[in-house]
Amino acid sequence: MMELFAPTAFLLCAALFAFLLAINRFRLYNKLKEPNNNLCATENTCCGGINSLKCELPAGKLPTRMPTVLPSDEYAENVVPLSVNYHFTRKCNYKCGFCFHTAKTSFVLPLDDAKRGLELLKNAGMKKINFSGGEPFIVKKGAFVGELVKFCKQTLGVESVSIVSNGSLVSERWFEQYGEFLDILAVSCNSFDADTNEKIGRQQGQKSHLISLRSVRRLCADYKVAFKLNTVVNTHNKDENMVEEIMQLNPCRWKVFQCLLIDGENTGPDALRRAESFVITNAEFDEFLRRHNDVECLVPESNEKMQNSYLILDEYMRFLDCTKGAKEPSRSLLDVGVDNALNFSGFDEKMFFKRGGKNVWSKADMQLDW
Structure with a gap:
């Protein structure tokens, strides 16, 4: 009985892990879709503007310019x-x-x-x-x-x-x-x-x-x-x-x-x-x-x-x-x-x-x- 249960438990754990991974990917995708997302705050040539749904850089290229100061941890998002x-x-x-x-x-x-x-x-x-x-x-x-x-x-x-x-x-x-x-x-x-x-x-x-x-x-x-x-x-x-x-x-x-x-x-x-x-x-x-x-x-x-x-x-x-x-x-x-x-x-x-x-x-x- 235990010999049959072990493979089943393993498969259930693997399925759960895959499900959680899919959820995280879905959340990241939605984050990239947000107009105000900082990940898209690069040059328009790289991100297609602030309203683009994806943030894809041309192959082999980095953003041409990013601000040198990162947002403060204490910065209030609702300013x-x-x-x-x-x-x-x-x-x-x-x-x-x-x-x-x-x-x-x-x-x-x-x-x-x-x-x-x-x-x-x-x-x-x-x-x-x-x-x-x-x-x-x-x-x-x-x-x-x-x-x-x-x-x-x-x-x-x-x-x-x-x-x-x-x-x-x-x-x-x-x-x-x-x-x-x-x-x-x-x-x-x-x-x-x-x-x-x-x-x-x-x-x-x-x-x-x-x-x-x-x-x-x-x-x-x-x-x-x-x-x-x-x-x-x-x-x-x-x-x-x-x-x-x-x-x-x-x-x-x-x-x-x-x-x-x-x-x-x-x-x-x-x-x-x-x-x-x-x-x-x-x-x-x-x-x-x-x-x-x-x-x-x-x-x-x-x-x-x-x-x-x-x-x-x-x-x-x-x-x-x-x-x-x-x-x-x-x-x-x-x-x-x-x-x-x-x-x-x-x-x-x-x-x-x-x-x-x-x-x-x-x-x-x-x-x-x-």
Whole structure:
């Protein structure tokens, strides 16, 4: 009896093993079919695009390019790109010594491609878009960013549409055409002293940065656009007292950043800027904050808070991962979709919320006294 049972038991075990193996193969096949599967996030020539059902490489060939940074084990798969910063140009008319997004290319996406990418982001959950550079108003004298602003607000219905600018190229004509679609205009101002601005590089010929700043402030009030200030604290302005000037300008928010080094941008052998001499200590940054403690609209951001808590898109609509101190680009979301590109963004969602990234960001909700 036992002699007959042994072969039967063996056959049953073999059949069970084959059945389990078939299930695992079926699961793997289904995984490869998923549009957002990272196994298919290679070049389109290799995978037939993000919507292909199979991921077959040509014989003897490897993917031509893969992101060099792997997704973090702590990355949350359900991250929603609530707030995105789109640096659509690297060109600028200023030469700030600590600039962390320098003119390494002159590329700007065609307007229709940029709009397509913005629509993909909106469909993925984006509620705030911030256009930055470089200098956003340098492309087609502001018409390019104007059309993007109008598209995001009027067509996509994005809650908050903002721009960060140095203010030197902003005109009343632009406000007449696009002002109603813009929620916030942030102007970078690192000093209220002309000599200090010149040392930093915030000057264009004889044109005064401070005159441009006050002109933009007036235009924002006239056209009901929320006015915001950004300041980078560095060795040249760390001892300055800006309380009186900030109070006069009365911005809705004053973002105060600590000067940050980014390899390949403002430090390292391939950098176009050398920002090492602009860097301050944490203690010096804290002292600047204490000096301006009475300014209610002040929002401080140390290097720890800033480095990984922003979703940054470059001029090719690639997310930039800054977790290792440099900017590692993802594939363009135009090629692989938002979810696949987000996997390589290095985005720290917890720090985003901790630093107050989600706030009252639509001018309709700010109840400002124009």
